[in-house]
Amino acid sequence: xxxxxxxxxxxxxxxxxxxxxxxxxxxxxxxxxxxxxxxxxxxxxxxxxxxxxxxxxxxxxxxxxxxxxxxxxxxxxxxxxxxxxxxxxxxxxxxxxxxxxxxxxxxxxxxxxxxxxxxxxxxxxxxxxxxxxxxxxxxxxxxxxxxxxxxxxxxxxxxxxxxxxxxxxxxxxxxxxxxxxxxxxxxxxxxxxxxxxxxxxxxxxxxxxxxxxxxxxxxxxxxxxxxxxxxxxxxxxxxxxxxxxxxxxxxxxxxxxxxxxxxxxxxxxxxxxxxxxxxxxxxxxxxxxxxxxxxxxxxxxxxxxxxxxxxxxxxxxxxxxxxxxxxxxxxxxxxxxxxxxxxxxxxxxxxxxxxxxxxxxxxxxxxxxxxxxxxxxxxxxxxxxxxxxxxxxxxxxxxxxxxxxxxxxxxxxxxxxxxxxxxxxxxxxxxxx
Amino acid sequence: xxxxxxxxxxxxxxxxxxxxxxxxxxxxxxxxxxxxxxxxxxxxxxxxxxxxxxxxxxxxxxxxxxxxxxxxxxxxxxxxxxxxxxxxxxxxxxxxxxxxxxxxxxxxxxxxxxxxxxxxxxxxxxxxxxxxxxxxxxxxx
Numbered sequence: 159x160x161x162x163x164x165x166x167x168x169x170x171x172x173x174x175x176x177x178x179x180x181x182x183x184x185x186x187x188x189x190x191x192x193x194x195x196x197x198x199x200x201x202x203x204x205x206x207x208x209x210x211x212x213x214x215x216x217x218x219x220x221x222x223x224x225x226x227x228x229x230x231x232x233x234x235x236x237x238x239x240x241x242x243x244x245x246x247x248x249x250x251x252x253x254x255x256x257x258x259x260x261x262x263x264x265x266x267x268x269x270x271x272x273x274x275x276x277x278x279x280x281x282x283x284x285x286x287x288x289x290x291x292x293x294x295x296x297x298x299x300x301x302x303x304x305x306x307x308x309x310x311x312x313x314x315x316x317x318x319x320x321x322x323x324x325x326x327x328x329x330x331x332x333x334x335x336x337x338x339x340x341x342x343x344x345x346x347x348x349x350x351x352x353x354x355x356x357x358x359x360x361x362x363x364x365x366x367x368x369x370x371x372x373x374x375x376x377x378x379x380x381x382x383x384x385x386x387x388x389x390x391x392x393x394x395x396x397x398x399x400x401x402x403x404x405x406x407x408x409x410x411x412x413x414x415x416x417x418x419x420x421x422x423x424x425x426x427x428x429x430x431x432x433x434x435x436x437x438x439x440x441x442x443x444x445x446x447x448x449x450x451x452x453x454x455x456x457x458x459x460x461x462x463x464x465x466x467x468x469x470x471x472x473x474x475x476x477x478x479x480x481x482x483x484x485x486x487x488x489x490x491x492x493x494x495x496x497x498x499x500x501x502x503x504x505x506x507x508x509x510x511x512x513x514x515x516x517x518x519x520x521x522x523x524x525x526x527x528x529x530x531x532x533x534x535x536x537x538x539x540x541x542x543x544x545x546x547x548x549x550x551x552x553x554x555x556x557x558x559x560x561x562x563x564x565x566x567x568x569x570x571x572x573x574x575x576x577x578x579x580x581x582x583x584x585x586x587x588x589x590x591x
Numbered sequence: 592x593x594x595x596x597x598x599x600x601x602x603x604x605x606x607x608x609x610x611x612x613x614x615x616x617x618x619x620x621x622x623x624x625x626x627x628x629x630x631x632x633x634x635x636x637x638x639x640x641x642x643x644x645x646x647x648x649x650x651x652x653x654x655x656x657x658x659x660x661x662x663x664x665x666x667x668x669x670x671x672x673x674x675x676x677x678x679x680x681x682x683x684x685x686x687x688x689x690x691x692x693x694x695x696x697x698x699x700x701x702x703x704x705x706x707x708x709x710x711x712x713x714x715x716x717x718x719x720x721x722x723x724x725x726x727x728x729x730x731x732x
């Protein structure tokens with residue numbers, strides 16, 4: 159089902175026209191209302207009225223998390239606090255919290271994009287939506303809540319924690335859609351089994367999961383254990399919260415609600431905009447938001463955009479499930495390499511995610527990449543010929559997808575050091591002086 | 592006639608083999624035959640033991656990659672052309688040999704053969720009245 163067919167299935171021409179009008183108005187608002195942006199524009203010689211088309215977006219300055227910190231708490235707000243009806247904030251484990259604000263209209267936009275998200279996950283007015291995202295300063299709980307009310311679903315505002323009670327109410331109220339982090343969904347599934355509550359006695363049909371990275375493997379596990387369709391949703395509080403992008407039941411990329419949040423993918427090193435199909439850092443421009451309309455906000459998340467129409471009918475651009483963080487990028491012989499790309503190559507060759515390690519070194523002034531792959535059962539063959547074939551195939555695929563040659567080394571399981579269950583992905587031995 | 596062989600992935604570092612043999616010894620598992628295929632970086636250890644499933648568990652618990660592979664054991668008479676006869680049969684049947692290794696059993700040699708299909712190999716060789724060793728006999732060695 160599609161909540162807003164006019165927008166979600168709009169032709170590229172019409173959408174660009176809409177984006178252009180909105181961008182132009184946004185630049186004007188930023189120029190007059192946010193001193194930080196005015197200074198940036200003046201430094202770059204940009205006047206309000208200069209920006210008339212979305213293709214000019216690439217000439218505008220970026221915004222980073224540091225800019226939000228430097229202007230803590232309300233310095234980047236484009237409206238007076240009398241217009242702000244809500245504030246959310248990140249936990250701020252690595253410094254000051256990131257503070258975001260919403261006007262009444264912003265809350266409306268948020269409800270709209272969350273309504274699209276929940277509809278695309280198969281939700282409607284007859285559904286019972288169990289919201290186990292945290293309520294409070296975190297955007298997860300309230301974000302889903304407003305969207306669920308908008309589509310007319312019955313909302314159970316559980317928030318996180320107290321799993322026994324969650325199970326009880328989910329069971330007794332006949333919840334049909336679960337909204338929480340994917341790791342909590344797995345936790346719930348285990349608690350269900352421990353409590354001897356058969357999944358058949360629940361009415362769950364779908365789950366909307368996000369707010370943390372998760373793998374296809376986790377998705378399959380959740381779907382198998384909870385008998386549901388697990389939908390990946392994407393969002394970040396700086397942009398709006400949940401509701402920036404969402405999968406449809408085809409699960410082939412997340413539809414970005416680009417009438418509100420214009421996505422770009424850039425090379426994190428050169429900051430050049432990359433064409434669709436290339437991996438890079440995701441950047442958002444919030445063209446409709448009033449309180450905190452961030453311009454070209456660098457998410458640090460890595461993805462690939464795809465503008466082909468989806469089989470669900472939506473024409474808005476799709477982003478791949480987040481592939482990693484741009485901070486993890488390595489430059490090897492001048493080529494940008496993300497550990498997640500190697501992981502994708504390895505995943506294509508097996509059902510489960512193998513443990514791997516990238517070792518980068520500089521020998522005779524030339525960068526060398528060595529990829530260690532643990533030979534777990536899914537890779538192991540009794541025949542040397544097949545193992546050597548596997549090695550060559552990995553080597554070849556890395557070379558053709560990344561454009562650099564790598565030496566692949568097959569190692570025994572558990573060779574690669576784990577820390578807290580996660581394995582270390584990269585060792586960079588290069589000493590650059 | 593089909594024998595269960597354990598195949599273990601091992602890195603080519605000193606002491607790895609000892610760990611495997613040590614683990615099997617402390618689990619009171621007896622090795623009847625073995626071979627090592629190696630490359631510069633890693634090797635595959637192939638073992639025939641008296642309790643294949645128990646040995647698989649012991650080695651998996653040590654975190655090793657272990658597979659059980661089906662092989663057959665051919666008794667080769669100690670005379671010219673003994674091995675040749677068997678291989679000719681397989682070649683005529685279009686069965687390709689992946690690898691083989693031999694060990695002495697009393698005054699005769701036994702050749703462990705891994706082919707693409709253990710079942711077809713057994714049938715082909717038995718039709719020609721070649722002597723194959725029973726799985727239970729080899730586990731009991």
